[in-house]
Amino acid sequence: MSGFHEGELAVQRRAGVSGDAARLSAMVAPARLSAGVAGFLAERTFAAITARDGDGVLWLSPLTGPPGFLHVDSPAALTARTSPAVGDPLRGLPADQPVGLIAVEFALRRRLRVNGTLSDVGDDGLRVEVEQAFGNCPQYIQGRLLHAPTAADPGTAPVRRGERLAPDDVDLIRRADTFLVGTSHPTRGNDASHRGGAPGFVRVEGGGLWWPDYSGNNMFTTLGNIHADPSAALLFCDFTTGRTLHLSGRAEVEWTGPGALGDDDHTGRRVHFTPRHVAAGRLLPLRAGSVSPSPYNPPLTTQ
Template sequence: MTNPARTITTGFHEGELAVQRKAGVTQDAARLTGMLAPARLRGGATRFLAERTFAAITARDADGTLWTSPLAGPPGFLHVASPTALDVRALPAAGDPLQRLPEHQPVGLIIVEFATRRRLRINGTLSHTGSDGLRIDVEQAYGNCPQYIQNRHLHSAPAADRTTGPVRSGHALTQDDIGLVRRADTFLIGTTHPTRGTDASHRGGPPGFVRVENGELWWPDYWGNNMFNTLGNLQTDPTAALLFCDFATGHTLHLSGRATLEWTETGIPGDDDSTGRRVHFTPEQFVAGRLLPLRAGSVTAAPDNPPLTDQPSAP
């Protein structure tokens, strides 16, 4: 696999700046530039990582296709080896599109604690892949606000429920796949930039906030921190990877394809948070199975979820 040239710099890149300008939030975003400084994992970040059991990684497979995959383990599976190195003592499950994860490539990691509505993003380079896990050389690490994170308590799946079962792959979504998407209140999205590397991020909302029409997906953008890391990446490279998890059953749906940012009139049906922005995603490949070894029996909706302003259309 050929890796693009990397430029380790600070500040927002041209895609992020373009979206910030069009959204009219350049000054607000500029106040957050310091969050993008080179990372040093220590103190609170080290403690947060040591207690987590769930993360998602965005990377490319051996064919160069971008995917976002779940990673899970007991507390301690995310271990800070140094202020600039993170050991992940877990690997993607058998059948996962990133099961054979090539090293020496840019990766993005999103770590979410749903019970306390906290998250941390880590971007860097996958410097080693071994039989016992991964090492990530960390270049960026910063927290995000609790907005749109649904409250749920994850636990290990019962022993009788830990087999992954059959894994499907293909190009056209089935009705089961569409149903999983339409029920989802959460998904993870991976994007990339030609020189700045790869990023993984969280999206949440009420069930139905991701619409499926004619085999393609779209969702409204919500108000956030105005950094526009994800949308900025899509401004420069439409490659995207989505991960949907059914936390009740462990079923997962990985999607790899292309996404575009669309600007609409504010307040039209489907513009649930009145931003005038939506993302349209065209899946090109999918992998579906039961690849999440964690479960959650109940969920409490995030208090800031905006209500749906339309009804999903039939496929």
């Protein structure tokens, strides 16, 4: 299906950007994976996928591998020659479901979103029949050069499951300058997107968390999905230690009006998230040393 769905259109109208968004409607038209897209994906080592586990819970999980693990099979299909790690909430995820995938090159500040249907889960990896594919601007991507650990990895620690944030989880969130967010739409399927800002841009309060919505391309795929379906999943990664925090729960968009406390980019929008399922472990087999903050990061208005 082409064009924006009703949730995206509603948020665009509320934000007063319907005209600007309409000029981008071709980006959400049925996709054909070009040679340029295939080349970009073939060089990536990090991606993430939004999907549901066997119980129907929405999660967002990292997918990693050497260059070439993301392979374009045809103009409308790709294979991720990997699977979520042992202990990951999406380990053994079922096929025949909508998925959203995002591939990020942090060092070059480039990202590509691919949405479609997970048609096969097998020994060769995950095959996705692609319905949408579009790039996003470099805004708010913190510069990192990902690499395999140089020291011997002591092994994967047990994954902690629960329903509430633990103190270590809160600490990771408050230090984060990057996270990924997965959302869903009843008929358009799932999506995976990137969020970034100065450390502390995600606030933790009362067992939940929230973040200000920064200026973007005015398509509002994430906020539009939340408008239609509050199901959401978050993924936080500590690129120094490999720690990961998966959260699944409910999200809600709040319109505060520009200038409210915490409205760092003066958009008058923020997203509140209430976790219902938590999985914390050390499931990221990639590391990064120094960080180059994005020049687009707005200063924090509160801590």
